[in-house]
Structures are given as C-alpha cells and as structure tokens.
Amino acid sequence: MELLDGELELRVIQKLEGHTDRVWGLAWNPAATGVTGMLASCSGDKTVRIWQKGPSGSWDCSAVLEDTHARTVRSCAWSPSGKLLATASFDGTTAVWEHVGGEFECVATLEGHENEVKGVSWNASGSLLATCARDKTVWIWEAQPGNEFECVSVLQGHTQDVKMVQWHPFLDVLVSVSYDNSVKVWTEDGDDDWHCVQTLGEASSGHTSTVWALSFNSVGDRMVTCSDDLTLKIWDTSQNPSETSGDGCGSWSHLCTLSGYHDRTIFSVHWSREGLIVSGAADDAIRLFTESKDSLVDQPSYKMLVKKEKAHDMDVNSVQWNLKEPRLLASASDDGTIKIWELSEVSK
Amino acid sequence: MHCLLVLIDLLAVLLPQNLNKLNNFSYSAWKRRQPTSLPPSPNKRSALKSRCLLTTVQKAYKRSWKFHQDPEHPYTLEELKVVTEDSIEVNDKISNVRVTFTPTVEHCSLATTIGLCLRVKLMRSLPSHYKVDIRVAPGTHATEAAVNKQLNDKERIAAALENPNLMYMINRCLEPTYYY
Numbered sequence: 001m002e003l004l005d006g007e008l009e010l011r012v013i014q015k016l017e018g019h020t021d022r023v024w025g026l027a028w029n030p031a032a033t034g035v036t037g038m039l040a041s042c043s044g045d046k047t048v049r050i051w052q053k054g055p056s057g058s059w060d061c062s063a064v065l066e067d068t069h070a071r072t073v074r075s076c077a078w079s080p081s082g083k084l085l086a087t088a089s090f091d092g093t094t095a096v097w098e099h100v101g102g103e104f105e106c107v108a109t110l111e112g113h114e115n116e117v118k119g120v121s122w123n124a125s126g127s128l129l130a131t132c133a134r135d136k137t138v139w140i141w142e143a144q145p146g147n148e149f150e151c152v153s154v155l156q157g158h159t160q161d162v163k164m165v166q167w168h169p170f171l172d173v174l175v176s177v178s179y180d181n182s183v184k185v186w187t188e189d190g191d192d193d194w195h196c197v198q199t200l201g202e203a204s205s206g207h208t209s210t211v212w213a214l215s216f217n218s219v220g221d222r223m224v225t226c227s228d229d230l231t232l233k234i235w236d237t238s239q240n241p242s243e244t245s246g247d248g249c250g251s252w253s254h255l256c257t258l259s260g261y262h263d264r265t266i267f268s269v270h271w272s273r274e275g276l277i278v279s280g281a282a283d284d285a286i287r288l289f290t291e292s293k294d295s296l297v298d299q300p301s302y303k304m305l306v307k308k309e310k311a312h313d314m315d316v317n318s319v320q321w322n323l324k325e326p327r328l329l330a331s332a333s334d335d336g337t338i339k340i341w342e343l344s345e346v347s348k
Numbered sequence: 349m350h351c352l353l354v355l356i357d358l359l360a361v362l363l364p365q366n367l368n369k370l371n372n373f374s375y376s377a378w379k380r381r382q383p384t385s386l387p388p389s390p391n392k393r394s395a396l397k398s399r400c401l402l403t404t405v406q407k408a409y410k411r412s413w414k415f416h417q418d419p420e421h422p423y424t425l426e427e428l429k430v431v432t433e434d435s436i437e438v439n440d441k442i443s444n445v446r447v448t449f450t451p452t453v454e455h456c457s458l459a460t461t462i463g464l465c466l467r468v469k470l471m472r473s474l475p476s477h478y479k480v481d482i483r484v485a486p487g488t489h490a491t492e493a494a495v496n497k498q499l500n501d502k503e504r505i506a507a508a509l510e511n512p513n514l515m516y517m518i519n520r521c522l523e524p525t526y527y528y
Binding site for chain 1: 476477479497500501502503506507510
C-alpha cells in the first residue's frame with residue numbers, strides 16, 4: 001500500500017498513568033467507533049483498566065477491574081462484538097467480563113490451567129476462546145449461551161511455556177508461540193478434534209530463542225513473529241492449513257527475517273490495517289517496518305520506517321494499532337505507563 | 349555468591365553520579381587491564397568510569413572477604429574463581445550491567461536460585477531503568493544455556509517472584525547480616 005511519501009514520526013498524544021506496577025498488555029475494543037475509542041490495559045498490579053476518550057478529547061480511565069485476579073494480569077482480549085473482555089492471569093484463571101452501560105461485571109472464570117496463563121485470544125466469530133500457559137498447553141473453550149464456556153480441547157505439543165496464542169483473522173486456525181523457540185499451527189479436523197498441523201521451528205528457518213508474539217496482517221496471508229533472538233520473521237500464511245494434503249508438509253513458509261534492527265528482546269509486534277508492522281522491545285524503543293518498494297513477489301523485503309528511542313523509560317511490553325484509526329498506536333511499558341501515539345509526516 | 353552481593357551493594361553506591369568522589373583511582377592498574385566485552389563506551393571518560401568502578405568494587409570485596417568465609421569452602425573465593433575479574437561489567441552510558449557468576453560445582457542445582465537472588469539484589473540496588481543480564485560463567489555449568497535462558501526471561505522471573513515461599517527464601521539470603 002502506498003503510504004505517506006514524506007518522513008514519518010511518532011508523536012505522543014497522551015501518557016496514561018494509573019497502574020501501580022508494570023503494564024503487560026493492551027487491547028483496543030473493536031466495536032468502539034468514532035471519537036469514543038476504548039482501550040483495555042492489564043498489569044502486574046492485578047487490575048485491568050479501561051481507558052476512553054472523553055468529549056474533551058483526552059483519554060481518561062473510565063473503569064478499574066479489580067478484586068478478581070489474585071496475581072498479575074498478563075493479557076487481555078476483546079471479543080469481536082466488543083461486549084466481552086477476557087483477561088488472563090498468573091493466578092491460573094481467565095476471567096470474562098461483560099460490558100454493560102459503563103460497567104463491567106465478571107461473568108465467567110475459566111479454570112483448568114496448572115499455572116500462569118499467559119495469553120488469550122478470541123476467534124473471528126467470537127464462538128471460540130483460546131488460552132495458553134506455562135503448563136505448555138493451549139486450551140480451546142467454546143462460548144455457550146448465558147456466558148458459559150466449555151473446554152473443548154487441550155492442545156499438547158509445545159515442550160515449554162506457551163507465550164501467546166492468536167487466531168487467524170477469519171479462519172478457525174490457531175497459532176501459538178513458545179519458550180521452546182517454535183511456532184505451532186493448530187486446526188480442527190471436524191468434531192472438536194484439534195491437532196497441530198505444522199511446527200515452524202529452527203529447521204523451517206524459525207527462531208533460535210523464545211518467540212514472544214505474533215500478528216497477522218489484515219487479510220491473513222502474512223504473519224509476523226518476534227523473538228528473544230532479536231529478529232522479526234515474516235511468514236507466508238496464504239494457504240489454508242485445513243486444506244493441506246496431509247503428507248506431513250505444512251503449507252506455511254518462511255518469507256523473510258528482519259535482523260540487525262533490535263539489540264534486546266522484542267516482546268510485542270502488531271500489523272496494522274495499512275500494512276505497517278510495529279515492534280516493542282526491551283531497549284525501550286518502538287520501531288515501525290513496512291514492505292519496501294523494491295520488494296519481489298517471492299522474495300519480499302522489509303525496511304524500518306521509524307525508530308522511536310526512549311519511547312518509554314523502561315521495556316516496552318505491548319504495542320497495538322487502533323483498529324479504526326490506523327495511524328493511532330498504543331504502547332505499554334514496565335514503567336507503569338501507557339502512551340497513545342500518532343503516526344504523522346514530519347512537517348517540512 | 350556472598351561476595352557478589354557485597355559487590356552489588358557497592359555497585360549501587362558507586363554509580364556514575366557518585367564516581368567524581370573517588371580519588372584513589374590507579375591509572376597504571378587500569379592500563380594493565382583488558383577491555384570489557386560489552387560494546388565500547390563512546391568516549392574514554394565513560395570507559396574510565398566503568399573500569400574505575402570495577403577496580404574499586406573489587407578492592408572492597410577483597411577487604412570484606414577477610415570478615416566472612418563460606419564455611420563449606422575453606423578456600424578463598426578468588427582461589428575457587430567464583431568471583432573473577434569479569435564478574436560485573438558496567439556500561440553506564442547505556443545503563444547496562446552484566447553479572448557473570450560461577451557456581452562452585454558444575455551440576456550445581458542452586459544455579460538458578462543463586463541467579464534469582466542476584467537479580468532481586470540488583471533490582472533493589474540499581475535505578476529501575478538499568479538493563480541487567482545475568483549469566484553463569486561460560487563453561488562452568490552442565491546446563492548453562494537452560495539456566496541463562498530462565499534467568500533472563502523477564503516474564504518467568506516476574507512469575508517466580510510472586511511465589512511467597514520463594515521470596516521468603518530469597519529475602520533471607522539477601523539479609524545484610526547473612527553476608528556481611
């Protein structure tokens with residue numbers, strides 16, 4: 001996509017303070033439109049905060065979801081309808097909150113993982129919820145009437161801590177990334193029979209250390225992963241894994257590796273609707289990447305557009321593009337703050 | 349490990365902002381040493397500061413050793429090479445600290461716990477924006493890579509430190525009376 005021709009910069013719109021410990025994760029509400037955007041943040045202070053843009057244009061904390069999780073809340077995710085928020089915690093549970101009027105109420109608590117739950121993700125239709133934990137498993141839950149959730153599968157295969165799970169933007173295909181350096185792709189064989197159809201490990205040009213996060217592009221034919229090995233990897237995910245011939249060869253493949261840009265662990269990565277990849281790392285910086293103009297069809301190349309050093313005073317744990325306004329970005333840090341950024345051209 | 353803790357206490361006190369107060373720096377001693385393996389500081393003054401810091405800290409640990417001895421090991425820590433010259437590398441320009449420690453036995457199962465104690469000590473001693481890397485000295489532990497990976501996984505460390513039993517043990521190890 002042809003973007004801005006001029007030099008770009010990330011400008012801070014506002015710094016959101018309130019959490020009393022490091023902020024681990026962020027999630028923009030997909031349903032909130034217009035001037036009233038809504039952002040959820042989760043923290044080591046055991047709470048989840050909801051931030052909304054008020055009539056004055058500034059972001060304020062409109063709700064604090066507390067007294068539910070007994071330990072760090074590591075990750076949060078909105079359902080596609082924007083009415084439910086799932087929160088994953090080190091206390092081993094995943095809470096589901098319903099948003100009615102300005103209030104949030106915990107309507108379900110999903111138990112089962114043996115230890116810290118690290119990630120949570122809703123599928124495109126909102127009918128399935130996936131969670132992952134340090135117990136090396138990924139659980140799939142089915143949403144039922146009356147805010148009931150039933151576990152339909154426990155996926156085993158990773159040999160270590162699973163750091164994050166993410167559904168494909170429109171297929172019921174689940175991807176998980178782990179401390180075991182691999183990326184696993186899971187699909188259903190009909191009738192709740194979920195299994196791993198592909199493992200993208202070191203042998204498939206995969207990462208050589210813990211993989212922390214993944215993100216699909218808006219059409220779902222590309223995926224980016226980030227790792228402790230200081231690289232970002234782009235993968236071709238255009239083939240539907242459920243339709244593979246089943247000869248053992250997975251259909252997704254490595255396209256390109258972005259190395260030399262980061263010198264500390266990359267914790268978060270997110271692909272915007274306009275094709276911009278944002279990364280948040282342990283060197284307190286935020287970087288933006290895009291496919292370069294001289295990129296070839298079978299050998300794409302990416303370049304760094306912007307490097308925002310000292311974006312925060314400490315590690316950046318999460319970066320998320322706003323789903324409606326593609327130039328708006330939120331970042332969360334160990335310094336306990338969240339920053340809202342706007343990508344704009346440098347005025348000449 | 350005890351002396352590494354003393355070292356860290358002194359490190360906190362001797363941070364760059366306090367270095368101007370040091371006036372017993374030995375230039376000839378500095379010249380004799382090899383450069384650190386961290387990225388070179390952008391200017392000679394910063395390199396000087398890091399070296400100065402390390403030298404002073406090492407002198408202090410040698411002094412403190414006279415007052416404390418690990419009952420399990422009658423040898424000095426220097427003879428055992430538990431604490432070597434490269435134990436603490438500081439690059440204050442990029443606010444980086446790397447601690448290298450040597451477990452006394454190759455299969456020491458306490459390696460992860462020792463590393464965890466060091467991490468907590470450093471967290472409490474250094475300003476929050478400092479980046480800390482902890483590792484076992486290369487070639488000194490059977491599962492070196494696995495130990496290093498755990499010790500440098502921020503999320504795993506955070507989860508471990510929420511364990512009250514573990515924190516109790518770490519706090520006991522770090523009580524000043526325990527190692528002074």
